[in-house]
Amino acid sequence: MDFDLTDEQATIRRAVAELAAKFDDQYWADKDAAHEFPTEFYRAFADGGWLGITIPEEYGGHGFGITEASLLLEEVAASGGGMNAASSMHLSIFGMHPVIVHGSDELKRENLPRIVTGDLHVCFGVTEPGAGLDTTRITTFARRDGSDYIINGRKVWISKALESEKILLLTRTTRFEDVSRKTEGLTLFLTDLDRDHVDIRPIRKMGRNAVSSNELFIDDLRVPAAHRVGEEGQGFRYILDGLNPERMLIAAEALGLGRAALRRAVRYGNEREVFGRPIGKNQGLQFPLADSLARLDAAELALRKATWLYDHGRPCAREANTAKYLCADAAFQAADRALQTHGGMGYAEEYHVARYFREARLLRIAPLSQEMVLNYLGEHVLGLPRSY
Amino acid sequence: MQWSLSEEQSAYRQALRDWLGDVAPTEAVRGWLDAADHTTFTKRFVADGFWGVGVAEDLGGQGGGLVELALTAEELGRHAAPSASWLATLLAVPALAAAPAARAEVLAGAGAALLVAAESIVPGPVPVTVDDAGRVSGTVPRVLAGGEARFLVVPARGAAGMTLRLVEATDPGVRLARRELLDRSRSVADVVLSDAASEPLAVAAGEVLAQAANRAAVLVAADSLGATERMLELAVAYSGQRRQFGVPIGSFQAVKHAAATIMVGVEAARSVIYLAAASVHGGDPRAVLHAAAAKAQVTAEGARAADTALTLHGAIGYTWEHDLHLFYKRAKLDEWLFGSPTAWNEVLADALALA
Numbered sequence: 001m002d003f004d005l006t007d008e009q010a011t012i013r014r015a016v017a018e019l020a021a022k023f024d025d026q027y028w029a030d031k032d033a034a035h036e037f038p039t040e041f042y043r044a045f046a047d048g049g050w051l052g053i054t055i056p057e058e059y060g061g062h063g064f065g066i067t068e069a070s071l072l073l074e075e076v077a078a079s080g081g082g083m084n085a086a087s088s089m090h091l092s093i094f095g096m097h098p099v100i101v102h103g104s105d106e107l108k109r110e111n112l113p114r115i116v117t118g119d120l121h122v123c124f125g126v127t128e129p130g131a132g133l134d135t136t137r138i139t140t141f142a143r144r145d146g147s148d149y150i151i152n153g154r155k156v157w158i159s160k161a162l163e164s165e166k167i168l169l170l171t172r173t174t175r176f177e178d179v180s181r182k183t184e185g186l187t188l189f190l191t192d193l194d195r196d197h198v199d200i201r202p203i204r205k206m207g208r209n210a211v212s213s214n215e216l217f218i219d220d221l222r223v224p225a226a227h228r229v230g231e232e233g234q235g236f237r238y239i240l241d242g243l244n245p246e247r248m249l250i251a252a253e254a255l256g257l258g259r260a261a262l263r264r265a266v267r268y269g270n271e272r273e274v275f276g277r278p279i280g281k282n283q284g285l286q287f288p289l290a291d292s293l294a295r296l297d298a299a300e301l302a303l304r305k306a307t308w309l310y311d312h313g314r315p316c317a318r319e320a321n322t323a324k325y326l327c328a329d330a331a332f333q334a335a336d337r338a339l340q341t342h343g344g345m346g347y348a349e350e351y352h353v354a355r356y357f358r359e360a361r362l363l364r365i366a367p368l369s370q371e372m373v374l375n376y377l378g379e380h381v382l383g384l385p386r387s388y
Numbered sequence: 389m390q391w392s393l394s395e396e397q398s399a400y401r402q403a404l405r406d407w408l409g410d411v412a413p414t415e416a417v418r419g420w421l422d423a424a425d426h427t428t429f430t431k432r433f434v435a436d437g438f439w440g441v442g443v444a445e446d447l448g449g450q451g452g453g454l455v456e457l458a459l460t461a462e463e464l465g466r467h468a469a470p471s472a473s474w475l476a477t478l479l480a481v482p483a484l485a486a487a488p489a490a491r492a493e494v495l496a497g498a499g500a501a502l503l504v505a506a507e508s509i510v511p512g513p514v515p516v517t518v519d520d521a522g523r524v525s526g527t528v529p530r531v532l533a534g535g536e537a538r539f540l541v542v543p544a545r546g547a548a549g550m551t552l553r554l555v556e557a558t559d560p561g562v563r564l565a566r567r568e569l570l571d572r573s574r575s576v577a578d579v580v581l582s583d584a585a586s587e588p589l590a591v592a593a594g595e596v597l598a599q600a601a602n603r604a605a606v607l608v609a610a611d612s613l614g615a616t617e618r619m620l621e622l623a624v625a626y627s628g629q630r631r632q633f634g635v636p637i638g639s640f641q642a643v644k645h646a647a648a649t650i651m652v653g654v655e656a657a658r659s660v661i662y663l664a665a666a667s668v669h670g671g672d673p674r675a676v677l678h679a680a681a682a683k684a685q686v687t688a689e690g691a692r693a694a695d696t697a698l699t700l701h702g703a704i705g706y707t708w709e710h711d712l713h714l715f716y717k718r719a720k721l722d723e724w725l726f727g728s729p730t731a732w733n734e735v736l737a738d739a740l741a742l743a
Contacts, residue, residue: 282641282646283640283641283645284641284642285643287642
């Protein structure tokens with residue numbers, strides 16, 4: 001077994017950390033408070049060539065694997081940028097995977113180089129109010145009209161839609177009632193988010209406020225067939241391909257966020273003196289932080305194994321789900337404890353752990369809840385009956 | 389709202405605690421447990437007048453109700469006294485409301501047991517049938533104090549649905565097989581009935597059994613509370629004596645906080661148990677919820693506290709040389725006795741408007 005990163009991976013990690021460090025906690029606190037997209041940060045990463053880390057070289061990217069992408073997002077989150085930083089580029093880093101694997105040459109040539117340069121912002125339009133995680137129950141419908149499709153429906157929890165020019169949009173082209181298998185009849189598009197036909201309403205929410213989360217009302221959106229990704233009716237399968245990588249990247253972001261929270265907690269534990277000594281001398285504070293270190297380290301190992309399996313073309317669903325589960329829990333616990341360590345100051349925005357706490361809470365819900373991970377492990381790994 | 393023990397109840401508790409301190413110190417308990425002798429304690433308990441406390445005077449008891457019984461259970465748990473016979477008898481007595489002769493014998497110390505598996509919420513599955521001639525047959529496993537009772541109160545299925553039948557343990561149709569428990573301060577036995585003679589008990593079986601389920605929940609929770617508080621005392625005492633790195637281990641925050649967490653559980657337990665006792669005794673419409681909450685919360689917390697107390701004792705707590713194991717095992721059995729926390733949480737869930 002070899003636990004070392006390759007030289008290249010170590011270099012990526014160091015370079016990303018250096019670049020991200022140029023944007024300090026105050027930058028992120030201000031962006032979060034103003035609900036303002038971190039354009040300067042995003043631009044710095046685009047100019048550094050980082051957005052194309054997994055995009056094939058023929059389209060201007062670097063063609064690296066999930067391991068490198070996860071290192072990038074982990075460091076971005078760990079810089080203190082947290083989920084605001086990670087979400088600003090998350091979709092560019094790996095969201096184009098279905099297009100890369102299944103899209104037409106034309107679609108790829110038109111879009112991928114623009115992703116790499118940072119010129120093109122995309123969002124991911126899957127979830128709907130009536131379907132939740134029961135994806136095959138979506139009802140947004142793409143009706144064929146000559147060489148085009150006309151799309152109508154609603155989407156919810158679409159990150160970054162407000163800032164995006166295009167959307168990777170999952171629709172039904174055959175109704176649920178009319179398919180023999182529920183996973184059939186879904187079709188994926190990469191198309192323009194035409195504001196004349198898509199009403200985008202940001203959702204007021206608890207945290208990660210520099211990147212919007214939105215509800216979309218799609219009304220007669222006309223899409224040329226050339227914007228379809230792959231074959232009609234196969235969209236669910238294309239999306240499915242990307243789920244494990246998404247879980248791993250979210251796990252990496254959680255891990256980085258947990259590290260940021262723990263770093264703050266340790267600093268405060270050493271600096272703050274009460275009863276004539278640093279508060280970190282109290283076992284009641286020191287042990288929870290030591291416990292969080294152990295849990296983050298264990299979660300990191302699960303994540304590294306998952307990305308290694310994926311990059312070696314091996315099955316990794318068990319490990320990807322486990323990594324998401326462990327990293328999200330470890331991160332939330334670290335953030336909660338960091339807040340507790342700070343006492344009343346933890347509740348103030350000034351020390352940033354409140355922001356980490358709000359963001360870490362998100363990761364136990366998104367992109368899928370911890371309970372759904374357990375459903376997966378219980379059913380597909382342990383072989384227990386489907387429980388839902 | 390203010391609820392507290394009456395002066396009489398407080399005095400009773402103190403009298404019982406003093407009595408147990410004299411009669412059942414851990415050396416004595418260890419002696420009984422090593423000899424598998426539960427009857428010496430039971431006889432003293434009867435002889436010194438504690439057996440009929442908590443049974444109404446018109447039923448031949450000394451008066452009082454479930455609050456007094458909960459006080460008794462708590463003190464018995466605190467001393468790890470071999471009290472299975474007492475608990476089994478007190479759960480069976482209400483079924484003998486219309487059987488004065490048997491009841492008089494039982495309250496004079498003969499003992500009775502409700503024929504249900506000790507891990508079930510009463511009545512659990514009912515495997516016994518009764519024929520037209522009143523003969524009962526069937527096997528009930530793990531009956532609490534099943535081997536210590538003169539009378540067996542048997543839920544049985546027959547032509548008239550489920551009824552309660554009274555069987556004498558000396559009947560030739562009764563066979564008893566004792567089973568070993570990890571907690572040696574309680575006993576169970578498998579009871580095999582083969583055409584045993586029985587008399588009908590003229591009480592409403594369903595009501596009596598439902599009430600017995602709630603009473604069992606409250607009393608086992610109280611037992612767990614007593615054992616838990618004793619473990620807390622032992623842990624605190626030990627952490628004050630035991631020195632490591634030049635200081636008593638009780639000076640470490642991690643130890644203090646662990647002990648404080650047990651104390652939080654103890655205080656919460658006391659609040660819920662005595663509310664539940666008064667509620668079940670008074671026939672409050674929400675009594676089953678109070679009993680369920682008490683059993684589920686208190687005994688689960690007691691089992692966790694046992695693990696914490698063991699941790700605080702380090703390896704010495706793992707030995708039989710130290711008394712901790714008596715209470716540790718007591719609390720662990722209480723978690724399962726007459727319905728696990730999971731089973732009682734199901735009762736609570738059923739009472740909520742869940743799908």
